[in-house]
Amino acid sequence: MKAFVFLLFTLCFNRVFAQKIRINPSGQLIHIGTSKDTIIRFFDLEGDFLTTKDKSYYYRQVYPVSNEPRRLYRVQAFYTDTNLPKFSGHSLNYDGKTLKYFGETVSYFPTGKVESMELYDELSYLIDTAYYYHPNGKLKALVYYEPNKTEAQANFPHYLLYLDSLGNILLRNGNGFFRFDYKNGQYIEGELVNDKREGIWTGWDQSKYEEFYKEDILINGKRYLPDGKINTYSAETMEQAPKYHGDLMADVELVMRGVQFPLEFFEKYKKKTILVSFVISKSGATEDYEIEEDYDLEIKRMMIEAMQRLGKWTPAYLKGIPVRVRFKVPVRFNFELIMH
Structure with a gap:
């Protein structure tokens, strides 16, 4: 899913009080403990977020392994059906939204064989030599990323070697x-x-x-x-953002004015900007609404139901075909005007 920015975009996350996982040498899940610092997310085959483990293709857990001010987080992903590892690495200063890879990362095929090994610097840019493999275990490619010491930008890759699954060399230097x-x-x-x-x-x-x-x-x-x-x-x-059929922010204000929010909501969340995210499908329909942060469940339900009354969208396009994207819209109320 291609990500477009609208006002404010962040990766989705979910905090749960569960699952600090230990893996045996074969990669199987053998223990689930308890850790309130662990963040678990579930994803489908395309890497889109799912609210539950049911029908998920893989799941990811992130938890801290060092203290502030330079906090390091362990990042692990597992294939749901087998609990075999899918990814292993670390992230610097994880904010619950964006992973900033640091150090070595390893990705795995569903069979358990290594798919890639990469190394990231402190800015989360690839450095040094990355190794890529075919599903049969044979080396596929060597790509060298020379560290950029002058500017904070991605490092230009040097494609050192590329081989087919039989070991025949197709590219050099x-x-x-x-x-x-x-x-x-x-x-x-x-x-x-x-x-x-x-x-x-x-x-x-x-x-x-x-x-x-x-x-x-x-x-x-x-x-x-x-x-x-x-x-x-x-x-x-090549990339075209989705388009709303109308004045989005004016329509958001309009649908919110029609909601009978309880008085205690205004007292509790006065002057808050609440972020509502949703997916715009390939057909332009909206789905998978969610509101992050610790708001009352009833308030979340009422806001999502209001947002679902918005008009239609033209979907995002990538290379000439529609694609699913997730948007996040900030909703800031004028409390004096909409209190009932």
């Missing part, structure tokens, strides 16, 4: 064929020239697409849709 693999079978592949994409690259993400690059700059792209149509895009139109 930034020149040759390379394939970028993503979740759910998504990929894009083509020729690198001195570490930069060049010429026609082909990929799949719900359908086939082609992109033309010149020195790593996208010139244009084509998306081949199942109905035979072809969508075209450029670097400027």
Whole structure:
């Protein structure tokens, strides 16, 4: 799911008082203890948040392992069906919303074999040599990220080596064929020239697409849709945020004015800005509403029901096809005007 920013966007999280997990050498879950500092989240196959473990593809736990001011958090993810590890690493100064990887991270295939090993610096940028593997355990790629000591920006990758699943070398020192693999079978592949994409690259993400690059700059792209149509895009139109059919903030105020909030709410949350997040689906419908922070459940229910009365959206688009995105809208009340 592609993330767009609207006013304020943060990754979702959920604090629970449970599950500090110990894993045996085979990777199996063998004990669940209690830790009020552990944050557990559940995700589907596409990496979208789920409210419960039911139907989840994997779950992630985050808990502190060092004290302030430079707090370090342990990050672990497990495949729900098998409890085999999916990810292991650390995050610096986790705020419950955004992971800032630091040090070595390891990702695993569902079979338990290692998928990748990467190293992050204090700014959460990749550094040093990253190792990537095929599902059969053979080395797939070596990518070197030279530390950037002058600016706080991502480090340029040097593609040292790329091999197919049989061990045949397809790229050396930034020149040759390379394939970028993503979740759910998504990929894009083509020729690198001195570490930069060049010429026609082909990929799949719900359908086939082609992109033309010149020195790593996208010139244009084509998306081949199942109905035979072809969508075209450029670097400027590749990502399009969802659009609300109307004046969003004016309509938010309007639906909130129609809610009979209890008087104690205004006394308790006076001058509060409450963040309501929801997913805009591929059809433009809204779903999966939630309100973070420790507000009364009845207030959350009333606010979500009000937000569900908003008008329709045009979905977000990525490379010519609609995609699901999560938005977060700040709702700040004029208490004197809407008190009943």
